[in-house]
Amino acid sequence: MSDLNPMATAPYAQNGRPFLYGGELEGIAQVLASGQYGHGDVTERFERALTGFLGVEDVVAVASGTAALHIALAVAGIGRGDEVIVPSMTFCATVQAIRACGARPRFAEVDPDTLCLRPQDVMEALTPHTRAVLPVLYGGRAVDLSDIRNELEQRKIAIVEDAAHAFGSHRGTVRVGATGDALTCFSFGPVKTLTCGQGGALVPRNPEQAAQARRIRLLGMAESSAERACSTTYHVEGVGLRAHLSQINAAIGLAQIAHFPALEAQRKELWRTYVAALDDVREVRLVDVDVHRSVPTLCAVRVPERDRVFAALRAHGIGVGTHYPPNHLQPAFHRWWRPLIATEQIGKEILTLPFHQKMTSQDARLVTTALREALR
């Protein structure tokens, strides 16, 4: 399988990058020629492809993963004054979606081995104001809160999951999104496993949620784009965002999804190559993604003297990253700071290695050799 990306540089120089299969250009060209660039048939075909792939009743495509989170929280009834439990160890987009609803983040710890929220982390963070829990499926690993599901239901606390990293991963025998206990949000941003260039989607739990999400993504209008085209009026029935998925972006996603089985195999193999190559490096602690069930998005490790190691690898042209600086330490979220000792330690040690489909096993070994040298 070849990558048609014309901006090619050494694969290990980039932490993540899109992988193009060849149908994307033709799909975009057809949409451009049609003159219909907003929400349309291609977007709806993409929604049906996602629905079939995930094994769910319905999927609502939106403009980004951040928009999916914002809309899912609104659909779950989250608003001003509500508290949402969220791991501090996530991309700031997760927290900004909470803020966009007028709600407050209640930062929680994570399992130091997986960087995912555990039931005990949720229980520790609960307050009388908690209205939702927002687990982040770090690196692609599913989060299982079934042990506390009844308790959360009794307290009327919704689960909205940030599966930006986890499209295609499984929990048990079903794909993330099909587990039935959460509103699930995906990102199809530039470096996600499946990309639309920019895009996202949410999996509603019932037809009412689906209808509400579809209204919010198109400025609160009750009628679909097709209905509006042959009517002299429309009805605005509530708050709304300009957050539909353009047909141009949907065409990219449609071309990509057909190749998912190959992508899944490649990413798992690259992950296993890294694991084998790092096995005897005592200083490196791998963040486990449960590769058997997951489609990995990141390969994250924890290392001592991270800033020095990061600089040394970057000086060698290796595209390491830090996913993520903890959010409870960010100036914008300082009002909700509380001590999170494990997360603060992780924030000092986390390092992500170049991880995308252009990387060969040889590239991964080159990265791990450079990492060994940097750790000396």
Ligand SMILES: Cc1ncc(COP(=O)(O)O)c(C=O)c1O
């Ligand atoms: C964990 C996480 N949540 C949310 C998002 C936001 O997705 P998007 O960039 O599509 O808005 C990202 C994107 O990188 C992410 O990594």
